[in-house]
Amino acid sequence: MTCKSRINTIFPVKILIILAHPHKGSFNHAIADVTVRTCSENGHEVIFHDLYEEDFQAVLPDTEIPKNAGVPAIIENHCKELTGADGIVLIHPDWWGQPPAILKGYIDRVFRPGVAYEFAEGDSGEGVPIGLLSAKAALVFNTSNTPLQRELEAFGDPLQTLWKNCVFALCGVNNFYRKMFSVMVTSTDEQRKVWLNEVAETVTQYFPPVKARV
Amino acid sequence: MTCKSRINTIFPVKILIILAHPHKGSFNHAIADVTVRTCSENGHEVIFHDLYEEDFQAVLPDTEIPKNAGVPAIIENHCKELTGADGIVLIHPDWWGQPPAILKGYIDRVFRPGVAYEFAEGDSGEGVPIGLLSAKAALVFNTSNTPLQRELEAFGDPLQTLWKNCVFALCGVNNFYRKMFSVMVTSTDEQRKVWLNEVAETVTQYFPPVKARV
Numbered sequence: 001m002t003c004k005s006r007i008n009t010i011f012p013v014k015i016l017i018i019l020a021h022p023h024k025g026s027f028n029h030a031i032a033d034v035t036v037r038t039c040s041e042n043g044h045e046v047i048f049h050d051l052y053e054e055d056f057q058a059v060l061p062d063t064e065i066p067k068n069a070g071v072p073a074i075i076e077n078h079c080k081e082l083t084g085a086d087g088i089v090l091i092h093p094d095w096w097g098q099p100p101a102i103l104k105g106y107i108d109r110v111f112r113p114g115v116a117y118e119f120a121e122g123d124s125g126e127g128v129p130i131g132l133l134s135a136k137a138a139l140v141f142n143t144s145n146t147p148l149q150r151e152l153e154a155f156g157d158p159l160q161t162l163w164k165n166c167v168f169a170l171c172g173v174n175n176f177y178r179k180m181f182s183v184m185v186t187s188t189d190e191q192r193k194v195w196l197n198e199v200a201e202t203v204t205q206y207f208p209p210v211k212a213r214v
Numbered sequence: 215m216t217c218k219s220r221i222n223t224i225f226p227v228k229i230l231i232i233l234a235h236p237h238k239g240s241f242n243h244a245i246a247d248v249t250v251r252t253c254s255e256n257g258h259e260v261i262f263h264d265l266y267e268e269d270f271q272a273v274l275p276d277t278e279i280p281k282n283a284g285v286p287a288i289i290e291n292h293c294k295e296l297t298g299a300d301g302i303v304l305i306h307p308d309w310w311g312q313p314p315a316i317l318k319g320y321i322d323r324v325f326r327p328g329v330a331y332e333f334a335e336g337d338s339g340e341g342v343p344i345g346l347l348s349a350k351a352a353l354v355f356n357t358s359n360t361p362l363q364r365e366l367e368a369f370g371d372p373l374q375t376l377w378k379n380c381v382f383a384l385c386g387v388n389n390f391y392r393k394m395f396s397v398m399v400t401s402t403d404e405q406r407k408v409w410l411n412e413v414a415e416t417v418t419q420y421f422p423p424v425k426a427r428v
Contacts (some may be wrong), residue, residue: 022273023276023279052276058272058273058315058316058319059236059266059272059315060309060314061236062238096321096325096376097380098318098376098380100273100274100322101272101273101274101316101319101322102272102273102315104310104314104318105315105316107310108310108314124400126361128364145339145340155375155380158372158376158380161372162311165368165369166310166311166312166372167310169368185340186338186340
């Protein structure tokens, strides 16, 4: 996995940025700030959601499960943003090798059949889904208090396969990059500055500045 | 991993059973019914929660994060049940290689520091947690529409490491068994009966009938 962008940007692109952390002063919020600012400075259109701030309702109800189900306007809007996104950035802490429930619920409700994936005609739903997202790249930034070696040895870093394979590859987004920043709880201000610079560099590599058309 | 119980039951034990599926007539509900009935018939005390039915509030708020934070009475009660459980059974569909958000939120809010795990004194939170649960076994039953071979090859079956390593081993429950029933969407009534018999057998192996004291 390289950190080299496959988006050779001429025009502004739409970047959907989703943050899921309950504490306003968290490092996750700092990552989100840098991501939003970098995308804006590079000339892109940013759609940003702080799921906690917006009180996103995380629980997928039975009525929304069918492919053609009606969904509330707020979910329909989230779906349109996802469909129209040229790039996606998710920011969240590692809680139990998974995203916080509020972000899991965003996936459950917004990454719908007919929006993020679908099954081929005649398939009963047991086949290989066809990805529908047109985003050219997806980035995930995580924070953790588990040292990397223990994360790999004891847990196998499940967030990597969850986001890379179970979500984005399934939905047709194969240009994927993820970075886990750890150990947060013992990190210094200096270390955090270095990490935030790394966030900005990564965002620019994947979503470079808009160039004038020749 | 064997399916042989390490609980050699003489007295009734408390079994905590958690169901997370939005549809009342789902096979997950059938699994839960069989699990509850088998535990009861075997003479055990059952605590059962249908998280959707109970409208469990899945989102962990910032105020509940500190170890010694006050939590609402309903969460405190869930924590007491978890602490007092001799056995735990979770039942949920595989959504994106993870549990539904409502069950992820149950873990986020109920598997608290000081309840399910803690850090050694002097540890800043980056060390290896100490498991606090006294349950002698944890079972997880899942349903999926992904054929087993594709699940393993394309996704690596992340639910196995999520529940076995990231949650239960971390919290001190090392006697773990999980079964994924698939492919649900094309399964016959006959196949489902076989699967429900398997659920009953597994539950009895782990939580066998109460024996009279000699």
